[in-house]
Amino acid sequence: MSYTFDFSDVFSNIDLLLVGVRYTVLLWIVAFAFGMAVGLPLGLARGSSRRLLHLPATAYVEVFRNTPMLVQLLWFYYAFPTLTGWQVPTFVAASAGLCLNTSAYCAETFRAGLQATGRGQYEAGRALGMPETTLLRRIILPQAVSRMLPAFTNRAIELGKMTAIASVVTLPELMYEARIMTSNTYRPLEVFTVVALIYFVTIYPVTLLSYWLEARQRRSA
């Protein structure tokens, strides 16, 4: 191949990419934390026998799971302000979009995990006169969470990759910095290669964690 690689432009501007990494990681953490927090009540509503809770939660979950993330993000960034007249800051729009998407998947994990916990556990708690919330917090969730961990780690990996989509709405995370750098240096090969490696190094530890959790679960099963 006649092409001569030249990474000097990339390495002399590496601090720009590192600023991007900071945003990527921040977005990742914020969206995941909120996604989990919103997912729990959603999962409870989805598993509820009351229609008024069950139906809206199901609709929410299905809508977010059956449309592309990019469409959801564009909707929040461009369509939502038209409706409300409130121009959301980029970071808020991006993290809200990613959070809502993640919450829909987390809701399913919570629902499945809570349903998998034996009925006897619920009955025993109620027999002791525990209110529902105490029962959940003290008895059910601690047992269900370890079972749900692999699913949550997988969701975290998917979310980590999804953060790159925020570049489309000009959030200055890693992928956005890469696009800017490419248009300044005309070195797409070097820039995108380095950026792909940075993403890999950032996300792969979580994957290794998920392998470990899955192996642990298989052993205990």
Add this chain to the structure above:
Amino acid sequence: MAYQWDFSVVSRNWDALLAGLGNTLLLSTASIATGAVVGMVLAGMRLSGRRLLAWPAVGVIEFFRNTPALVQLFWIFYALPVLIGVSLSSFVAAWIAFSIQSGAFFAEVYRGGIGSIERGQWEAGRAVGMGRVTLMHRIIFPQALRRMIPPMIERSFEVVKTTALAATVAYADLLYEAMSTISKSYRPLEVYSAVAAIYFVVLFGASLAAQSFERVLKRRGA
């Protein structure tokens, strides 16, 4: 709300959106079909027991499962042409990117399916004198296939959603048609809502169909 909804922009541009949906489905089908083959090759390499084949396969699988699809797409669309000196159309770039990416995921589905078949099946096949290939082809694969179908279908839906990224390299899919409609009409709310609804109808409809298909499979005793 003071906002005046006007969905006529959607009906006026319906033909363009439908054409976009056609392209979305074309790219999805092409990527899933090629990805299924790529996945088979990768899984075969990984399970071959030979390091020289297994390690590169693991490398490809892990790399493509742990980097964003958008980065892969941009690498193939903008970076690969620099390397090979041939520029790629947005369709070809997206096709390559999503085929390898879905192939990496499919490979793990195959591996999981094959790995889930009990050892006794292998031993029985060997006991009656079957070679590795015959054994795989006649005994293991048919059983594993049934277990692979649900995760394969689920992965395929992911691919359809991922194809929306191709709009960022100007492939004329559903989302791209939506963007160009919006740039002419300044009606992001109506158009993006309609596009989300179209994706939803296609994907949710397909997932309902898949669920009833899986129920049929189960009843037949998979």
